[in-house]
Amino acid sequence: MLLGCIGDDFTGSSDLGNTLAKAGMRVVQYSGTPARPAAPDVEAGIVALKSRTMPVADAVRLSLEALDWLRAQGCRQFLFKYCSTFDSTPQGNIGPVAAALANALNANRVIFCPAFPAAGRTIYQGHLFVGDCLLSESGMENHPLTPMTDPDLRRWLGQQVDEGVGHVPAATVLHGPDAVRAALRAQDHRFVVADAIRDEDLLVLxxxxSNEVLLTGGSGIALGLPGNFRAQGLSSAHGPQWRGQAGPAAVLSGSCSxxxxxxxxxxxxxxxxxxEIDPRALLRDDMTARDAAAWALSQTGLPLVYSSADPDAVRAVQDHHGSQIVAARLDAFFAECARLLVAGGVTRLITAGGETSGAVVEGxxxxxxxxxPEIDPGVPAIRVRDNLVMALKSGNFGAEDFFAKAAARLEG
Structure with missing residues (x-):
């Protein structure tokens, strides 16, 4: 294994896998840290964790366990993958996890770059934009678990770590890899936010x-890594072989993006x-996963089971019952619903939302x-078993017709 990756959620990990597979690497994503060694032909291994919103100490512990396993597979470089909207709180988990990984690897300089221009995420002067809006005006300020209220990544990350945060501006990135290397060497800070406004900037970064042991960012930061390994004669660049799956399809959506x-x-x-699933009905046991699965299995076409409500409605339920209680109940609901759908014959399963996708994969x-192969930017088709394929979509990704498009792509 050449590249070892740790993702803080499942959809983000598959997004990263999509980037690496498109560039020709043989990629496998693991649900949690595996108990056995990787297959010998895996070039990039991604350990997908559900650590984005768990307590900081638990996120750090699980990430270090994943790092130990990846090091044992012989990885030459490591990537900590988080969301392209830098989803975190002022306490973490991005900063504390990155610091723990950097300490374990004795990394002297670590860049942070969640940019993904193909999906509208760009960084300029250290500020993260979603399309033409600052992050804090993009809707992410209403996220129920990680409200992003400050677009300045230097300030946000600076609240999560015990040291200052540096910056490599777009003007430097435009001058190429040598200019970026010189800028990194000149930094007084170990952690450095790097601007990127074009895919070409991510290739430069x-x-x-290429010689740094650890880097962090969204999936876009991995665009240039396969080429580094090919230049060293280490990667085959054969890419994935895909076969579709016939049979019934269904969609489970818990994202409010x-x-x-x-x-x-x-x-x-x-x-x-x-x-539509009303969280209040779940909490009263007026709606169960068995009810929802039975409804979906009785439908023709592409049934959708969703709890993707307006943020104000979600906030009202959370304020009354507690955000963690509501989130746990929804996760359990979607996990059980997925089990029942697959047991009932569904062979193509589409999920929307990082927490929902993580719950489904674990369930x-x-x-x-x-x-x-890619369905939409950042979202690949995934084979899970001989008779089951999936699409795990981050809440903010995909075109308006994504559900139908994904069902067709998964079929073949």
Missing amino acids: GQAV RATRGQVERHIAEGSPAL LSVDTLEIG
Whole structure:
């Protein structure tokens, strides 16, 4: 194994897998730290954790366990993958996890770059933009678990670590890898936010850190890494072989992001079957996973089971019942619903939302995921078993017709 990756959620990990597979690497995603060695032909291994919103100490512990396993596989470089919207709180978990990994690897300089221009995430002067909006005005300020209220990544990260945060501006990145390397050597800080406004900037950053043991960012920061390994004659560049899967499909959506709500609205407007889940009904046991699965299995076409409500409605429920209680109940609901759907014959399963996707993967006891071709930027097709394929979509990703597109791509 050449590249060892640690993702803080499942959809982000598959997003990273998509980037690496498109560039020709043989990629496998693991659900949690594996108990056995990787297959010998794996070039990039991604340990997907559900650590984004757990207590800091637990996130650090699980990330270090994943690092130990990846080091044992012989990895030459390591990547800590988090969301392209830098989802975290002022306490963590991005900063504390990155610091723990850097200490374990004796990394002297670590860049932070969640940029993903293909999906509208860019960094300029240390500030993160989503499309033409600052992060704090993009809707992410309303996230129920990690509200992003400051677009300055230097300030946000600076609250999470015990040391200052440096910066490599876009003007330097535009001058190429050598200029970036010189800027990194001149930094007084170990942690450095790097600007990126084009995919070409991510390639430059990837080349500039070819000799760094640790880097962090969104999936875009990995764009230049496969080329580094090919230049050293280490990577085959064969890429994944994909075969589709016939059979029934279903969608489970727990994301409240603007993009997902737009996809839900499009699905309903086209007359496709949809069942909305009210968290209050779950808490009263008026709606169960068995009820929802039975409804979905009785439908023709592409059934959607969703709890993707407006943020104000979600906040009202959380304020009354507690955000952790509501989140845990929804996770358990979607995990059980996925188990029942697959047991009922569903062979193509699409999920929307990082927490929802993580709950579903854990609920299905999936431990190894084969990364296939791209459906939409950042979202690959994934084979889980001989008779089950999936698409794990981050809440903010995908075009409005993503659900139908994903179902078709998974079929073949």
